[in-house]
Amino acid sequence: MTAITHHIPDDILAAYAAGSLPHHYAVAVASHVSLCTQCRASLEAHQTMGGALLETTEAVAVSGNMKADLLAQLDAPAKPEPVYSRRGIYPGPVVAALKGQGPAWKSLGMGVRQSILSQDKHGSVRLLYIPGGQAVPDHGHNGLEMTLVLQGSFSDETGRFGVGDIEIANEDLEHTPIADPGDPCICLAATDAPLRFNALVPRLLQPLFRI
Amino acid sequence: MSHNKSEISEQTVLMIAVRDNQDREAFGALFDHFAPRLKGFIMRTGCSAPQAEEIVQDVMLTVWRKASMFDPHRAQVSAWIYQIARNRHIDIVRKESRPVPEELAEDPGAEPDASQILAVEQEAGKLKAALSSLRPEQRDMIEKAYLGELTHQEISDQTGLPLGTIKSRIRLGLERLRHELKGLRE
Ligand SMILES: [Zn+2]
Ligand SMILES: [Zn+2]
Numbered sequence: 321m322t323a324i325t326h327h328i329p330d331d332i333l334a335a336y337a338a339g340s341l342p343h344h345y346a347v348a349v350a351s352h353v354s355l356c357t358q359c360r361a362s363l364e365a366h367q368t369m370g371g372a373l374l375e376t377t378e379a380v381a382v383s384g385n386m387k388a389d390l391l392a393q394l395d396a397p398a399k400p401e402p403v404y405s406r407r408g409i410y411p412g413p414v415v416a417a418l419k420g421q422g423p424a425w426k427s428l429g430m431g432v433r434q435s436i437l438s439q440d441k442h443g444s445v446r447l448l449y450i451p452g453g454q455a456v457p458d459h460g461h462n463g464l465e466m467t468l469v470l471q472g473s474f475s476d477e478t479g480r481f482g483v484g485d486i487e488i489a490n491e492d493l494e495h496t497p498i499a500d501p502g503d504p505c506i507c508l509a510a511t512d513a514p515l516r517f518n519a520l521v522p523r524l525l526q527p528l529f530r531i
Numbered sequence: 532m533s534h535n536k537s538e539i540s541e542q543t544v545l546m547i548a549v550r551d552n553q554d555r556e557a558f559g560a561l562f563d564h565f566a567p568r569l570k571g572f573i574m575r576t577g578c579s580a581p582q583a584e585e586i587v588q589d590v591m592l593t594v595w596r597k598a599s600m601f602d603p604h605r606a607q608v609s610a611w612i613y614q615i616a617r618n619r620h621i622d623i624v625r626k627e628s629r630p631v632p633e634e635l636a637e638d639p640g641a642e643p644d645a646s647q648i649l650a651v652e653q654e655a656g657k658l659k660a661a662l663s664s665l666r667p668e669q670r671d672m673i674e675k676a677y678l679g680e681l682t683h684q685e686i687s688d689q690t691g692l693p694l695g696t697i698k699s700r701i702r703l704g705l706e707r708l709r710h711e712l713k714g715l716r717e
Contacts, residue, residue, distance in 0.1 A: 334676060334677070335676075335681075337614070337617070337677070338617060338676060338677050338678065338679040338681075339617040339618070339620065339621045339629065339679040340679040340680070340681065343627060343629075343630070346629060346630045347630040349630075350630040350631055350632045351630075351632075353632040354632045354633040360632065360635075363632075364605055364606060364610070366677075367606065367610040367611070367613055367614045368606070368607055368610040368651075368654070368655050368658060369658060369673075369677060370610065370613035370614070370617070370677045371606075371607050371608075371609030371610030371611070371612065371613040371655065372607075372609065372610075372655060372658045372659045372662055373572070373613075373662065373673070373674050373677050374565075374568055374569065374572050374609050374612065374613045374616070375568065375609045375659060376659060376662060376663065377568055377571050377572045377575070377674070378571045379567035379568045379570070379571050380567055380570045380571040380574060380580070380583075381567055381570075382566045382567055382570055382584060382587065383584060386566065386584060386587075386588065387559065387562055387563075387566070389588070390562065390588055390591055390592065391555065391558075391559065393592060394555065394558075394592075394595055398596050405633065406633060411633060412632070412633035413630045413631065413632065413633070416628075416630065417630070
């Protein structure tokens with residue numbers, strides 16, 4: 321694996337540690353951290369900061385029976401939580417978002433496919449499959465867009481992105497990512513508003529594809 | 532255990548006893564230390580006292596059940612509990628399951644490295660000292676950020692403010708953590 325060169329900025333990692341990052345971005349951040357020791361170390365430093373704040377915060381006495389109640393619960397059988405581990409190119413948080421299933425690809429034409437992991441009025445997170453040499457459909461963003469490469473690579477006006485690299489683009493960035501020749505590029509894309517694919521699918525049909 | 536326990540903080544020793552021996556007395560001592568702090572911390576987000584206690588209960592139960600994941604070479608007990616508290620808070624209040632990174636598990640037979648544990652503790656100690664030297668309104672702002680009360684944009688706008696000292700501390704801590712993590716993976 322080539323070294324990861326595009327990372328998550330500190331402010332976004334702090335927001336993720338604090339839990340203030342919207343769900344769709346949190347999937348992308350947790351996925352990158354699963355692949356990147358550098359960002360994991362940064363995240364753990366932010367957690368250390370959170371811990372230092374917790375240590376030095378003003379304590380508030382808890383109810384008298386709380387400790388006994390808790391100790392009585394220690395032996396109760398815990399409902400096992402599903403643990404989703406990495407599967408092929410997909411890191412654990414993506415497998416979790418897929419609920420352990422494979423991606424449900426839908427064609428967008430020109431060999432491009434997508435699999436929506438989750439979507440609501442606040443945004444979406446999806447997998448995109450772009451054949452080598454093919455452009456990611458011409459799109460604009462209404463806000464922040466995070467794109468994490470899981471297979472292959474793509475290049476745009478700002479550089480080249482290989483496996484594990486994450487591109488963080490805001491609405492000001494007009495870019496045309498093109499999958500590099502070779503293996504199809506598979507990436508995880510999180511946006512805080514539906515991507516507007518302009519050229520590939522007529523606007524009228526977009527609701528049909530849930531773009 | 533080969534390291535000298537007296538050099539390592541009491542909480543870390545307690546947490547290792549919970550992890551390795553399911554030591555209830557040690558767990559009770561951790562509860563006495565952390566439960567009131569967690570309650571105060573969570574109430575700062577606007578939760579009522581009963582709601583905060585419900586979350587504290589849930590967090591401490593998770594600490595017990597996930598004790599095997601605690602790794603003192605990488606995290607202070609307080610940092611580990613902080614993250615559990617943020618995750619459980621979000622799961623409970625927003626009723627959605629928060630995406631979390633894959634867990635890194637240490638080799639089961641790995642000998643504890645006291646110098647690395649101490650290095651993490653010393654870094655955290657410096658961080659705490661730096662926090663205590665802040666003016667109240669600065670501390671308040673940072674606390675809000677780490678309680679999830681500032682948006683990403685607000686955090687961006689605030690960075691570079693009084694954070695100079697703290698940032699350099701984090702960086703030092705990072706280098707050590709990064710080194711340790713590389714050792715884990717390779
Ligand atoms: Zn990274
Ligand atoms: Zn874009």
